[in-house]
Amino acid sequence: MNRVELALRTFFWIFFKKEFRDKIAPYFDYKRQIGVEEEAEEKAVPVVLPQEKKTRRSDAVGLLALLQREGRLVDFFKEPIDSYSDAQIGAAVRDVHKDCAAVLERVFDIIPLVEKEEGTQMPVLPGFDPDQIRLTGNVAGNPPYNGILRHCGWKANRCELPLWQGAEEAVNVVAPAEVELN
């Protein structure tokens, strides 16, 4: 389904399908009008784009720019490391790791998908979501299964990327060039 089609369907479903409407409404903090009681308490409002004329850039470039700005991640991956000793690499990695981890924490608040210790028993019930649970090993028959949790999985608890509002020509700039004046 392309995006135009999806948008149009969404548009009409809002009118004709109450169930869909109720599902969609929270995304727009739209409870009151559709009859869900709510006190006028605030919701986390994302930063509003000031004007439409500004260019929107890909979130992926935005994230890359953020990781480079705060954690030098692109510098790190773009540099050939074959000629360096492990100690040299290790010294640099510590900082890159610390700063990139801080970005991940702030932007995504990444938490384990399954709050269980890895290596312990894990039941898998019928109707499980294959997007959330991946089965490995001797997969046969139908659920319920009883397996061992090998990886707890990760989930982004939020996704708050910086808002970018630069010019069209700069839309793919991950890091500006730096020129020092004396």
Place this chain on the structure above:
Amino acid sequence: MASKYAIGIDLGTTNCVLAYRTLEEENAEIKLLEVPQASAASTIENRYSLPSFCYLATEAESAAAAFSLPWDDNKDYAVGELARRQSADVPGRTVAAAKSWLAHSRVDRRDAILPWNAPEDVKKISPVEASRRYLRHLVDAWNNKFPQEPLALQQVVLTVPASFDASARELTMEAARLAGLPESLVLLEEPQAAVYAWLADVGDGWRKKLRLGDNLLVFDVGGGTTDFTLIGVEEENGELTLKRIAVGNHILVGGDNMDLTIAHVARNIFADKGINLDPWQSVALWHSCRAAKEHLLSEDGPQVYPVTILGRGSKLIGGTVTAELSAEQVKSILAEGFFPICKADAVPVRKSASGFRELGLAFESDAAVTRHLANFLRVQGQNGVSVQPSHVLFNGGVFKADIFKSRTLEAVKSWFGEDVESLEQNPDLDYSVARGASFYAFVKQGKGLRIRGGAARSYYVGIETSGPAVPGMERPLSALCVVPFGMEEGSQIDVPSEEIGLVVGEPAKFRFFSSSVRHQDTAGTIVERFNDTQIEETDSLEADLPADEKFTDMYVPVLFQSRITELGVFELWCRSTISDDSWKLEFSVRENQ
């Protein structure tokens, strides 16, 4: 329209935070406002704190609208995260530590002097204007999020250091008004805000923690300043109450000084390896040392920690240099340098030439905060006997490292031979002042315990002693007490004194002094022959006396009347004794030295 929120704003030396809670529920949660701010050119991010830095954009940057905000398209400056980063890369265009300048009575704080040492073509701004910009940004962020509940209509409390004197408080108030904070704005001392944050956490449980006669010491070490406050537990109508009994002087030493000290050590290690750092690397070193300090001082921290400066260009690993700092080294430098176990009668070293000097601000020559603490407890005591605190509440990011708490407790124990109890504080020390201020904005509606305090200092007007003038000799100056220590908000005092003659048609000007130790003086007390360890000079006061036909003499005899408004603002009036006129004296923040 009635207020809906109780808002606390921490206007810090390095970070600003806004906390809020609803006024409608008794036990509402205190939340932090997410503040949208530029984190790079054309990039906006939400953060809980707004770094107190202001970057003054170049014309090209302004023209490209690189620092547009959701509520403002055309900014020729940026405050917050981007400005903090720029302070390292472009120091000549970045304002830092504006708050320390507000309390600096040797410069005109309404004059465009910042960034100090900026290049010629930079359009400098005043310390008041910088503060206004930080506050305005918070106001806009709030109004952007709550368009139905504008900040100007809420109950707002703004915090200031306890050691801010009347003129620094007034300048803060001025910046706040210009930024659009409400007329009803109340100032609260930061250490008291820390206590309110504690009260918000423990609730009524505080009555079990503190007993009648206890003395609570609030030990607040921020990025650039150290503040002491003593709070006593008293009884009133059978109920325990809290009263602020003393505050210390403004001490310009804080966590940043610690980081600089470690950086200095690390620089020498690099130098021994034959690596001389350039200015850019030095700033990176400072940040790296801050991280190293936090790791090395943490409880199960490593024995050694590498201080790394990444290569500057895109060659990250190739340009990286490393030095190893040992935990032992860092602990001993910081513990011995900043938190020595000194004697109870220790006096901070006063030396003008050395110490930390930067930005033209007068940093303390003695960085040992425990020595300042010993001094504070002694001068607040009587007959040479120091005040003994029973409890300590630590505040400020420095105390995330437990070693500084334990060193303080050890030092205090060595002075009194008894243990002092440390109160459990919410671990988020960076936000407690704003949270406490929000809680206070709530309780001041009559909904909970308030710390009683009144004026934190006594104030004096300088008057020349009468008597025959001796040629070539200045007449000796005496200090007339016009505001006694503890004078309550919402009260006024007619100061008993001899009549003072003001010249009609000329500005009347008075030298003005304050003291944090002379608690015994009452309004009208005249102090002769004082020195600056007891009474300090602050900004002078001025009033214009317009010529008027009804004054036939050259002089109008006046008496002083001092007032402290409900909002905690100090006013001094000259009241004519021969007519109904009175003139308000205003701080002249301009012409001191």
